[in-house]
Amino acid sequence: MATSTTIPITHETPRVLLYAIERIVAISAVRRACIVTQKVFETMVKGDHFTKSDESPVTVGDFAAQALISQIIHTVFPDDPIVGEEDASELYSPEKKEILHNITSIVNEGLTADRLDYEKEDWAIGLGRDISPQEVRENIDRGKHNGGNVGRMWTIDPIDGTKGFLRGGQYAVCVSLILDGEPVVGVIGCPNLPHDLNNPEGKKGWIFSAVKEQGAQRFTINGLDPIPLGMPSVSPESIVVLESVESGHSSHSFNSRVRELLTLKEPSLQMDSQAKYCSLAMGRGHLYLRMPTRPDYEEKIWDHAPGALLIKEAGGQVTDSRGKQLNFGLGRTLGKNYGVVACGSEVHSRVIDSVQAALEESRERAKMN
Numbered sequence: 001m002a003t004s005t006t007i008p009i010t011h012e013t014p015r016v017l018l019y020a021i022e023r024i025v026a027i028s029a030v031r032r033a034c035i036v037t038q039k040v041f042e043t044m045v046k047g048d049h050f051t052k053s054d055e056s057p058v059t060v061g062d063f064a065a066q067a068l069i070s071q072i073i074h075t076v077f078p079d080d081p082i083v084g085e086e087d088a089s090e091l092y093s094p095e096k097k098e099i100l101h102n103i104t105s106i107v108n109e110g111l112t113a114d115r116l117d118y119e120k121e122d123w124a125i126g127l128g129r130d131i132s133p134q135e136v137r138e139n140i141d142r143g144k145h146n147g148g149n150v151g152r153m154w155t156i157d158p159i160d161g162t163k164g165f166l167r168g169g170q171y172a173v174c175v176s177l178i179l180d181g182e183p184v185v186g187v188i189g190c191p192n193l194p195h196d197l198n199n200p201e202g203k204k205g206w207i208f209s210a211v212k213e214q215g216a217q218r219f220t221i222n223g224l225d226p227i228p229l230g231m232p233s234v235s236p237e238s239i240v241v242l243e244s245v246e247s248g249h250s251s252h253s254f255n256s257r258v259r260e261l262l263t264l265k266e267p268s269l270q271m272d273s274q275a276k277y278c279s280l281a282m283g284r285g286h287l288y289l290r291m292p293t294r295p296d297y298e299e300k301i302w303d304h305a306p307g308a309l310l311i312k313e314a315g316g317q318v319t320d321s322r323g324k325q326l327n328f329g330l331g332r333t334l335g336k337n338y339g340v341v342a343c344g345s346e347v348h349s350r351v352i353d354s355v356q357a358a359l360e361e362s363r364e365r366a367k368m369n
């Protein structure tokens with residue numbers, strides 16, 4: 001295995017090689033998954049998806065990206081467990097044979113795509129080899145690990161924001177490495193995020209990466225020059241709230257009330273997926289607020305682990321609505337859902353106060369009804 005990498009962690013810090021291979025493997029896997037999911041989107045027939053038992057959508061792109069990422073990670077780190085969103089149970093029946101073959105050719109396109117310089121090192125021996133449909137299913141099902149707070153584990157959300165992906169909106173390919181319940185490496189690919197916000201129809205595609213105590217960067221999908229990320233400070237009245245497009249995923253009405261309490265004037269910015277964390281880290285929006293719409297829903301660790309690390313390493317804070325750290329060591333979910341609040345450190349306590357005030361109002365209203 002290689003012991004160095006051609007991508008510097010930052011321009012200034014030659015000291016660090018901790019997690020250097022993990023970071024580069026995750027970047028390689030995410031970049032390749034971004035390429036194949038974009039291809040899937042271009043050739044997809046409108047509305048082309050399956051519906052899972054929880055009524056949420058899944059596409060050929062989700063399956064292919066999970067298989068591809070799992071294959072790349074497993075080749076380099078065969079002992080590391082993986083917590084992935086998707087499973088292959090749908091892909092065993094004889095009538096799904098053609099779909100499985102289709103997924104397999106997409107995965108193999110991703111595995112054999114041209115190598116960038118950093119993929120010419122020893123760790124990348126697994127790239128360039130085709131895998132079989134059976135291996136595709138095994139790779140997807142490797143993501144069944146139950147999580148926990150001991151040792152290393154990876155999370156994969158092959159397409160975060162599948163509803164956004166289907167609409168041609170934002171989506172994100174998300175990978176993290178968690179050690180003893182704490183995210184230590186996070187990589188997020190956002191193929192539809194514009195390079196220039198003022199030119200949304202221009203060039204698109206960013207990859208974001210963060211390593212614990214080593215900072216956060218972004219670079220273009222095929223680019224190698226990392227731009228360090230640091231969240232700009234914002235005056236409380238200029239805060240722009242980032243929220244889901246889907247009102248079923250987080251409460252828009254709650255966010256409106258918090259905006260009133262904070263006397264914010266700017267409209268919210270709605271966006272699917274962990275692209276919200278990435279936007280926040282770039283200073284496009286200042287507060288990601290995600291409050292539950294149902295008491296029984298538990299947030300998934302793969303929906304937050306890389307994004308939370310990115311914000312932390314960019315200088316911000318991510319907690320639940322009570323100001324407590326998110327706990328990634330409880331299993332596949334964050335447990336009881338008290339929402340997610342991500343923003344700059346200088347406004348965090350003021351935001352938590354307003355969130356708590358809005359929660360108190362909802363409790364009072366519920367008592368009266």
Ligand SMILES: Nc1ncnc2c1ncn2[C@@H]1O[C@H](COP(=O)(O)O)[C@@H](OP(=O)(O)O)[C@H]1O
Pocket residue numbers: 056085157159160161162163164244245246248249250271272273274292293294297299300303
């Ligand atoms: N009722 C619910 N409450 C909160 N999150 C939900 C939800 N139902 C689905 N989700 C999650 O919301 C994620 C998308 O978030 P967003 O709204 O920010 O784009 C989905 O990720 P996937 O698209 O990977 O399944 C899914 O895990």
Ligand SMILES: [Mg+2]
Pocket residue numbers: 056057085162
């Ligand atoms: Mg999903």
Ligand SMILES: [Mg+2]
Pocket residue numbers: 157159160161302303
């Ligand atoms: Mg997701």
Ligand SMILES: [Mg+2]
Pocket residue numbers: 062085157158159160161162
């Ligand atoms: Mg997903």
